[in-house]
Amino acid sequence: MAGRNTQKIEGKVGFLGAGKMASALAIGFISSGVVPANNILMSTASSEPEELKAKGVTHFVGNNVKVVEGSDIVIIAVKPHIVPLVVKEIAPHINIRKHIVVSIAAGYKLEYFEQAFACGTRVVRVMPNTPVLVSEGVSIVSLGSNCEAQVATQMKMLFSSVGVCEELPERLQDSVTGLAGSGPAYVFMMMDSLADGAVKMGVPRPLAIKLAAQTCLGSAKMLLETGKHPGQLKDEVCSPGGATICAVHKLEEAGFRSAIIDAVQASTLKARTLGE
Amino acid sequence: MRIGFLGAGKMAGAIMRGFIDSGVAEAKHIIASCPKQDHGLLEKITKLGVVTTHENGRVVKESNVVIVCTKPNVVRKVLTEVSSKVTRQNLIISVALGVTIKTMEKALPENTRVIRVMPNIPALVRMSASVYTLGNNVLDGDTDIVQKLLCSIGYCEEIHESLMDIATALSGSGPAYVFTVIQSLADGAVKMGMPRAQALRLAAQAVMGSAKLVIDSGEHPDSLKDDVCSPGGCTIYAMHSLERGGFRSSLIEAVEIATNRAKAIGES
Numbered sequence: 426m427a428g429r430n431t432q433k434i435e436g437k438v439g440f441l442g443a444g445k446m447a448s449a450l451a452i453g454f455i456s457s458g459v460v461p462a463n464n465i466l467m468s469t470a471s472s473e474p475e476e477l478k479a480k481g482v483t484h485f486v487g488n489n490v491k492v493v494e495g496s497d498i499v500i501i502a503v504k505p506h507i508v509p510l511v512v513k514e515i516a517p518h519i520n521i522r523k524h525i526v527v528s529i530a531a532g533y534k535l536e537y538f539e540q541a542f543a544c545g546t547r548v549v550r551v552m553p554n555t556p557v558l559v560s561e562g563v564s565i566v567s568l569g570s571n572c573e574a575q576v577a578t579q580m581k582m583l584f585s586s587v588g589v590c591e592e593l594p595e596r597l598q599d600s601v602t603g604l605a606g607s608g609p610a611y612v613f614m615m616m617d618s619l620a621d622g623a624v625k626m627g628v629p630r631p632l633a634i635k636l637a638a639q640t641c642l643g644s645a646k647m648l649l650e651t652g653k654h655p656g657q658l659k660d661e662v663c664s665p666g667g668a669t670i671c672a673v674h675k676l677e678e679a680g681f682r683s684a685i686i687d688a689v690q691a692s693t694l695k696a697r698t699l700g701e
Numbered sequence: 702m703r704i705g706f707l708g709a710g711k712m713a714g715a716i717m718r719g720f721i722d723s724g725v726a727e728a729k730h731i732i733a734s735c736p737k738q739d740h741g742l743l744e745k746i747t748k749l750g751v752v753t754t755h756e757n758g759r760v761v762k763e764s765n766v767v768i769v770c771t772k773p774n775v776v777r778k779v780l781t782e783v784s785s786k787v788t789r790q791n792l793i794i795s796v797a798l799g800v801t802i803k804t805m806e807k808a809l810p811e812n813t814r815v816i817r818v819m820p821n822i823p824a825l826v827r828m829s830a831s832v833y834t835l836g837n838n839v840l841d842g843d844t845d846i847v848q849k850l851l852c853s854i855g856y857c858e859e860i861h862e863s864l865m866d867i868a869t870a871l872s873g874s875g876p877a878y879v880f881t882v883i884q885s886l887a888d889g890a891v892k893m894g895m896p897r898a899q900a901l902r903l904a905a906q907a908v909m910g911s912a913k914l915v916i917d918s919g920e921h922p923d924s925l926k927d928d929v930c931s932p933g934g935c936t937i938y939a940m941h942s943l944e945r946g947g948f949r950s951s952l953i954e955a956v957e958i959a960t961n962r963a964k965a966i967g968e969s
Contacts, residue, residue: 657924674953687941687945
């Protein structure tokens with residue numbers, strides 16, 4: 426969980442890109458103490474300048490080349506369609522001994538960056554999901570071929586500051602996209618529907634939403650903390666002849682499990698085609 | 702122990718065979734009755750070496766334990782018929798679907814020792830799943846008697862009568878669902894090119910082994926399922942197909958429907 430990481434990263438971390446993800450990551454790094462605020466370089470076009478300043482960020486840099494020159498770790502956090510432009514712009518300024526280039530762009534493979542930059546460039550691909558915005562994200566790190574083991578350690582330190590971080594071979598990135606990348610959407614849909622059900626049965630909407638979210642949060646926490654099988658946890662809620670088992674049957678009838686398996690599969694397959 | 706069977710059909714035969722094979726009763730100490738028109742059934746069980754008769758009253762007179770195995774709709778009639786022969790020496794055990802303790806005690810003399818049992822067809826191979834409910838007039842040793850008898854044909858458990866209809870739908874009817882599973886698994890294998898006999902044997906063994914693993918390991922079935930499903934492997938693909946087909950839901954519904962039917966029959 427974020428905030429418990431007291432080890433520090435050596436060197437400066439610069440962000441290319443000015444969106445929510447860049448800001449969220451910067452704030453996460455600073456809050457956890459893994460990168461001091463004055464070691465962070467943000468774009469002047471950043472979407473949350475006030476929040477970043479409040480956290481102690483002082484270096485707002487006007488162009489990408491300056492960010493790269495001032496950083497050791499360069500995080501490419503631009504929109505996917507901008508990636509080729511940015512890559513072309515910064516490639517001549519990448520120093521293979523100094524820089525680690527981290528891409529959080531969906532659909533761009535390690536191979537793409539390794540070919541775009543000088544031979545020997547250390548490239549990392551990280552897929553964080555949206556809940557990094559609240560420091561409960563899932564970030565999956567895949568290392569390029571020029572990365573030594575220490576790079577993995579540094580990446581895990583950085584991205585553990587905004588949630589859970591695991592290293593996986595690149596070929597599993599798309600599968601994790603299907604689960605953790607798209608997953609929040611499925612959960613939002615579920616919470617929305619839980620709230621709808623409650624509203625239908627007479628509960629005021631704002632309360633229904635709050636309770637729906639807390640139910641999901643609590644259930645996830647139980648799963649993570651008890652280490653019990655989810656089937657077991659489900660059984661523990663279903664008393665004989667009770668309300669829950671009636672509801673569970675309804676879900677089984679409607680193909681709930683199958684729908685979710687289908688969703689993860691569809692997202693994974695789509696991510697694969699996007700990456701080609 | 703002298704054991705009498707009122708009725709000589711499939712269930713009676715299965716239970717009888719189980720008792721004899723396990724040694725809990727000798728064939729010559731077993732007597733079974735059925736109506737004259739069903740004498741074909743008696744021929745089958747005569748081969749076991751048991752005594753046969755067309756007189757229900759004789760069965761009751763010559764036995765300690767009387768097992769009522771008739772079709773459910775004639776149980777009341779048969780019990781009423783033999784009532785005058787029933788004494789406190791008899792333990793009357795019914796395996797008939799939907800026949801309640803209340804019904805039995807009402808048809809028989811006051812203070813008759815009565816037990817209601819729901820066994821299932823694997824009694825034929827001494828792997829029955831049986832549940833029993835004690836009547837109001839049983840003696841202290843009667844639990845031991847019924848457990849000895851039922852353990853000789855498989856597994857048994859005492860339950861509250863309110864759960865009988867559910868047990869009927871689950872362990873009573875369950876074998877039918879499982880036979881269908883086995884046949885269908887075999888069909889799938891045959892479709893893919895395996896000879897039928899081999900497919901059937903492997904399907905049945907897979908089901909038997911899986912059931913044993915659930916019972917022996919005490920692990921949650923979904924957890925055991927996970928243990929078989931390697932990432933990206935063929936099993937998880939098949940599981941997805943089953944989920945899409947509403948496999949779980951079908952089984953839940955089957956048990957629900959059978960329970961409701963057992964209940965309706967019991968009330969009719």
